Amino acid sequence: MDHIRVVNLDVGYGDETVLRNLNFVIPPGMITVVVGESGSGKSTLLKALIGLNRPLAGQVFWGGERIDYDSEHSLAALYRRIGVLYQNSALLNSLTLYENIALPIRIHRHSTPRSDESARVHEVLGMVGLRGADGKYPFELSGGMRKRAALARAMVLEPEIVFCDEPSAGLDPLTASGLDELLRTLQGSHGMTFVAVTHELRSIGRIADRVLLLQGGGIRFDGDFKDVAGSGDEYLRSFFLLKDEAP
Amino acid sequence: MKLKEDLSRFFSLLADEIYATGQYLRNRRGVLPGAVVQQLFVMGYKSFPIVALITFLVGITISLTSAAQLEMFGADIYLADLIGLAMIQELVPLMTGIMLAGKIGASITAEIATMKVMDEIDALRTMGVVPEKFLMAPRLIAITLVVPLLVAMADTVGVAGGVIVARVALGIPPGVFLREVFTVVTLGDFLTGILKTLVFGWAVVVGAGFKGFFIDRGAEGVGKATTESVVLAISLIIGLDCVFAFVLY
Numbered sequence: 365m366d367h368i369r370v371v372n373l374d375v376g377y378g379d380e381t382v383l384r385n386l387n388f389v390i391p392p393g394m395i396t397v398v399v400g401e402s403g404s405g406k407s408t409l410l411k412a413l414i415g416l417n418r419p420l421a422g423q424v425f426w427g428g429e430r431i432d433y434d435s436e437h438s439l440a441a442l443y444r445r446i447g448v449l450y451q452n453s454a455l456l457n458s459l460t461l462y463e464n465i466a467l468p469i470r471i472h473r474h475s476t477p478r479s480d481e482s483a484r485v486h487e488v489l490g491m492v493g494l495r496g497a498d499g500k501y502p503f504e505l506s507g508g509m510r511k512r513a514a515l516a517r518a519m520v521l522e523p524e525i526v527f528c529d530e531p532s533a534g535l536d537p538l539t540a541s542g543l544d545e546l547l548r549t550l551q552g553s554h555g556m557t558f559v560a561v562t563h564e565l566r567s568i569g570r571i572a573d574r575v576l577l578l579q580g581g582g583i584r585f586d587g588d589f590k591d592v593a594g595s596g597d598e599y600l601r602s603f604f605l606l607k608d609e610a611p
Numbered sequence: 612m613k614l615k616e617d618l619s620r621f622f623s624l625l626a627d628e629i630y631a632t633g634q635y636l637r638n639r640r641g642v643l644p645g646a647v648v649q650q651l652f653v654m655g656y657k658s659f660p661i662v663a664l665i666t667f668l669v670g671i672t673i674s675l676t677s678a679a680q681l682e683m684f685g686a687d688i689y690l691a692d693l694i695g696l697a698m699i700q701e702l703v704p705l706m707t708g709i710m711l712a713g714k715i716g717a718s719i720t721a722e723i724a725t726m727k728v729m730d731e732i733d734a735l736r737t738m739g740v741v742p743e744k745f746l747m748a749p750r751l752i753a754i755t756l757v758v759p760l761l762v763a764m765a766d767t768v769g770v771a772g773g774v775i776v777a778r779v780a781l782g783i784p785p786g787v788f789l790r791e792v793f794t795v796v797t798l799g800d801f802l803t804g805i806l807k808t809l810v811f812g813w814a815v816v817v818g819a820g821f822k823g824f825f826i827d828r829g830a831e832g833v834g835k836a837t838t839e840s841v842v843l844a845i846s847l848i849i850g851l852d853c854v855f856a857f858v859l860y
Binding site (some may be wrong): 373415442443446450457467470517 | 640
């Protein structure tokens with residue numbers, strides 16, 4: 365069954381529609397990468413899917429159940445099922461890494477015993493390779509470590525989907541590659557579902573199972589990443605720098 | 612159009628904050644444990660020295676300028692009446708409010724605006740945290756608890772400035788000065804001073820939150836929002852003080 369099914373979705377800001385009539389699915393256990401040029405509406409779409417920006421029209425279904433973006437209950441249920449890794453990491457600077465990662469547990473599962481909370485926080489810190497850094501503050505960490513910590517926070521409640529906004533942006537190539545490998549490992553070993561928004565070609569090549577290419581206010585390509593190379597679509601080929609290898 | 616939009620945002624945020632604070636007081640959820648105590652420390656303990664210094668200096672300045680005039684008419688003892696009423700009813704609430712705007716309001720706006728720019732507010736929301744509750748409820752509760760203590764301290768220090776001037780410049784013994792102060796100043800005056808400062812404190816916190824939550828994006832916006840927050844808070848304080856003057860006197 366599809367995790368997310370988007371039907372006739374329009375997204376934008378105020379009166380301005382950025383993307384129209386979108387129809388696609390997010391399958392489980394895969395990494396779906398949303399790509400497109402700057403200003404193509406990638407982040408706008410992400411914000412709509414995670415409930416930060418109410419869609420202008422259309423519907424989003426989660427496992428067959430419609431998300432009501434006007435209902436606090438529906439959004440609260442959505443937030444219990446997703447984790448989000450932000451481009452800026454968005455860790456709270458006034459809290460230690462431990463407190464940052466424990467925050468979703470304290471909010472959603474406030475009766476969790478401290479020993480269980482501690483075990484889970486240390487488990488996810490271990491998964492992202494940050495064991496022993498729990499007492500540090502975000503400003504004491506490098507950019508790559510902050511991204512890993514933010515990923516740990518996104519995963520702490522074992523969400524069904526983790527959304528990643530430009531996961532490798534602002535990182536040096538080696539650190540970016542390490543983070544991509546981490547996403548791949550987590551998807552492979554834990555069967556996690558990721559939706560990543562990015563325009564970094566190397567990163568797309570490393571992590572994408574499926575690609576959703578946005579262009580001209582709609583979807584230009586929606587399919588497996590392995591099918592990109594065989595496509596005859598000029599725009600798709602030029603976006604992925606495949607000009608020299610006609611199918 | 613912009614003013615209408617701003618007013619609508621301000622009052623909807625105010626309603627959200629009041630609702631969120633009430634909800635937190637009922638179920639104690641949605642706010643980090645210890646957040647209120649931390650805000651009490653920041654707003655109370657850290658504001659005491661500057662509020663004390665400013666009200667003490669204002670007490671001395673008003674006393675010195677008034678003493679010369681009163682002495683000409685042989686009305687030296689009325690300095691106690693003037694200082695008692697002026698400090699407790701007007702100057703302490705006003706100066707404390709302005710100090711809170713500069714110290715507390717600016718820091719609230721800078722913190723929230725930075726969080727907004729760094730996507731931390733969005734992150735809180737997608738974690739299921741209500742930012743208006745998580746960030747503002749502890750601050751509104753803390754300012755409510757701190758203001759009466761700040762006002763009591765500032766009243767004491769401000770009148771102490773008058774006591775010193777009266778003793779040094781006019782030769783009025785402290786005991787006589789204080790007896791005169793207690794004759795003219797009633798408990799109602801003291802409570803009115805607390806109420807006014809409380810309203811000013813709420814205006815500072817709500818205004819600061821408004822400027823922080825509705826910042827224009829970008830680091831440049833943080834500085835702009837912080838400055839505007841102080842201007843807004845001082846304008847609100849003066850405006851509310853004027854309303855109090857119409858209602859009370």
